[in-house]
Amino acid sequence: MTHADLESVYEALAEQLDAIGPDHRELYLAKLALLLAHEIADAGRARSLVAEAASNLEVSCQRS
Structure with missing residues (x-):
């Protein structure tokens, strides 16, 4: 994919x-x-991508 x-x-x-x-x-x-994930048809790869998608997310926490 380009x-x-x-x-x-x-x-x-x-x-x-x-x-x-x-x-x-x-x-x-x-x-x-x-x-x-169904299209990928590889559960291990799908789980790896689930974890990868969570990396480097900037999550801000608001404290009261």
């Missing part, structure tokens, strides 16, 4: 997330992840 292909996938994902709204985003992303 960089342009990845950009078009990212754009499609961003648009879909905006369209479904915040109430359904988690469910949508879980369904999408399972559909993509």
Whole structure:
């Protein structure tokens, strides 16, 4: 997949997330992840990608 292909996938994902709204985003992303894992047809690779997706996330914690 080319960089342009990845950009078009990212754009499609961003648009879909905006369209479904915040109430359904988690469910949508879980369904999408399972559909993509099914396409990969390699449980070990899918688990590796699940872990990789969590790396380098900048999560801010708000404290009261």
